[in-house]
Amino acid sequence: MPGAIYAEGLVKTFGNVRALDGVDLEVPEGTVLGLLGPNGAGKTTTVRCLTTLLRPDSGKAVVAGLDVLKQPDAVRRSIGLSGQFAAVDEYLTGRENLQMVGQLYQMKAKAAKARADELLEQFNLADAADRTAKTYSGGMRRRLDLAAALVVSPPVMFMDEPTTGLDPRNRQQLWEVIKQLVSGGTTLLLTTQYLEEADHLAHDIAVVDHGKVIAQGTSDQLKARTGGERVEVVVHEREHIQSASALLDKYSLRGAGQGDTTVEDHMRKITTPVSGGAKLLAEIIRDLDTNGIEIDDIGLRRPTLDDVFLSLTGHVAEAKDDEDTKETAK
Amino acid sequence: MSAVTDTVRVTAPGNPVGRSIRDSLVVARRNLIRMARIPEMLIFGLFQPIMFVVLFTYVFGGSIQVGSSSSTQAYREFLMAGIFAQTVTFATAGAGAGIADDMHKGLIDRFRSLPMSRGAVLTGRTMADLVQTALTLVVLAVVAVLVGWRTHENFGKVLVGFGLLLLLGYAFSWIGALIGLSVRTPEAATSGGLIWLFPLTFISNAFVDANQMPSFLRHIAEWNPFSATVQACREMFGNLPPGFQTPDAWPMQHPVWASLIWSVLIIAFFRTLAVRKYRSAA
Numbered sequence: 001m002p003g004a005i006y007a008e009g010l011v012k013t014f015g016n017v018r019a020l021d022g023v024d025l026e027v028p029e030g031t032v033l034g035l036l037g038p039n040g041a042g043k044t045t046t047v048r049c050l051t052t053l054l055r056p057d058s059g060k061a062v063v064a065g066l067d068v069l070k071q072p073d074a075v076r077r078s079i080g081l082s083g084q085f086a087a088v089d090e091y092l093t094g095r096e097n098l099q100m101v102g103q104l105y106q107m108k109a110k111a112a113k114a115r116a117d118e119l120l121e122q123f124n125l126a127d128a129a130d131r132t133a134k135t136y137s138g139g140m141r142r143r144l145d146l147a148a149a150l151v152v153s154p155p156v157m158f159m160d161e162p163t164t165g166l167d168p169r170n171r172q173q174l175w176e177v178i179k180q181l182v183s184g185g186t187t188l189l190l191t192t193q194y195l196e197e198a199d200h201l202a203h204d205i206a207v208v209d210h211g212k213v214i215a216q217g218t219s220d221q222l223k224a225r226t227g228g229e230r231v232e233v234v235v236h237e238r239e240h241i242q243s244a245s246a247l248l249d250k251y252s253l254r255g256a257g258q259g260d261t262t263v264e265d266h267m268r269k270i271t272t273p274v275s276g277g278a279k280l281l282a283e284i285i286r287d288l289d290t291n292g293i294e295i296d297d298i299g300l301r302r303p304t305l306d307d308v309f310l311s312l313t314g315h316v317a318e319a320k321d322d323e324d325t326k327e328t329a330k
Numbered sequence: 331m332s333a334v335t336d337t338v339r340v341t342a343p344g345n346p347v348g349r350s351i352r353d354s355l356v357v358a359r360r361n362l363i364r365m366a367r368i369p370e371m372l373i374f375g376l377f378q379p380i381m382f383v384v385l386f387t388y389v390f391g392g393s394i395q396v397g398s399s400s401s402t403q404a405y406r407e408f409l410m411a412g413i414f415a416q417t418v419t420f421a422t423a424g425a426g427a428g429i430a431d432d433m434h435k436g437l438i439d440r441f442r443s444l445p446m447s448r449g450a451v452l453t454g455r456t457m458a459d460l461v462q463t464a465l466t467l468v469v470l471a472v473v474a475v476l477v478g479w480r481t482h483e484n485f486g487k488v489l490v491g492f493g494l495l496l497l498l499g500y501a502f503s504w505i506g507a508l509i510g511l512s513v514r515t516p517e518a519a520t521s522g523g524l525i526w527l528f529p530l531t532f533i534s535n536a537f538v539d540a541n542q543m544p545s546f547l548r549h550i551a552e553w554n555p556f557s558a559t560v561q562a563c564r565e566m567f568g569n570l571p572p573g574f575q576t577p578d579a580w581p582m583q584h585p586v587w588a589s590l591i592w593s594v595l596i597i598a599f600f601r602t603l604a605v606r607k608y609r610s611a612a
Contacts, residue, residue, distance in 0.1 A: 051443050052442070052443065053439055053442050053443060055610070073445055074445075076443060076444055076445040077445040079443065081439075081440070081443040084436075087435050087436035087437050087439070087440055088437075088440075089360060089364070089437060090435075091363070091364040091367045091368060092360060092363060092364070096360075096363065100356060100359075100360055101440070101444065103352075103353075103356045104353060104356055104357075104441070104444045104445075104446040104450075105444060105445060105446075106349070106445060106446075132367065148440070
């Protein structure tokens, strides 16, 4: 039984452009997959293929247990779509918009109206319910758009760059809404250019570039690929470098393919790969303290998704490869 | 927020025809609400035909000969069917611009992601345009009466004439729907929906007696789908000028049938293409 969203070898070409070059995806039920990639990577095309808007040239897609190519109408009954290319009618009021969508999901007029009222309340739009959407702020429009995608509480949701163009406060608000939504068990595929957003909302992240998924995993797994977390200790006394280094060795992952311990004498700084996060950090601090090693600074350095992203897709990766080669040559 | 995840069951589609009609009405209602909230569209749409009524009546009225008559009154009555027919064809631009705008704003994507009938977005749009066309015709008919237009047949025939005009307008809004789905911007849809209407409506019997055209143009005019409706309306309104020679071409001899057939063919052809285009709209 494949996940709530499953895609295998999706290919789509527009003229000479191979927008999708064999996309494989699997999103287990009740989880959130963040599709991360730069503009033109194929994120939107992937969503359009999975939501029946676009027919892939080849490949297989299953959503909510239904074959997207063979049962498009049944798929449409099980999905909600929101974001960059879903929209609301700006000359209709918030209520009229939601009611219309409800009716087009084949709800009876009365049920659609009741559902619209419910959603307006939930999305903090009750006061603006009878104003045309034209008068809404950007954040309100996005909320209305999201509400429209939720009219039938579909088991599978797609959001294409849901927060693009929103200010930080509105983005935060929308994140809260999305989090509450997925805590109820909805499966969500979300595309974003914001690494922070994927990190914040998604269980799993698939990095897309040039129409292909080039890496997939949890945020932590992806970060580990760029070298995992490191602990950095700056000791107060130069003579403590040795003992601190020996102590850190107990926690270090060096030799496990995660990089090595480095010591910068002139800065009295020791860096070593670890895993275990803040809890481990507290442990190390206690240990150093017990052994009478005074420190000036200590910190956990985790690679950001930006690091991951650049190392996977950008020229940075090539530059880094060069450096690696040089280091090996030494 | 918890209710967000309450399950609202989506009923499986019943009878597909019933669903199609129901969905079309939902979309038509949406477009009519829009129309009521943007009344300038309707009002500006009226300027041009009213201007034509006034200009043609008073500027050309005395100098254009129709049939064997060159009286101003004969031309006035002859003219109105032409202007009515031209006006209803302008529904093309409205439908085209509306649908291009929906594409542009992403609404077509929203509709296409919903479990609704595939033709309903376009049918709903053309239905709303039909209402707009009817309103326009009412206003225009009042203006025409004010400048001296009269009918000389019974009320039933006059209604048949207006019915044919509405059908022609409806048919042309399907051409507009196809144009709207095929262009990138609403502006392009507006101009793309209007430009070809000028030669189409002028190389016809709408404003002049086609008998007086050079024979090459006369043939085009006589077989022009648009001419059939104009000729049919003139017959239904009793507006054929004295001494008018009905051309021998079949559509001119049987204009009511010709008008019906042309409109139905246009609907069948362009609706098929437009719905196909909608299904695969990128």
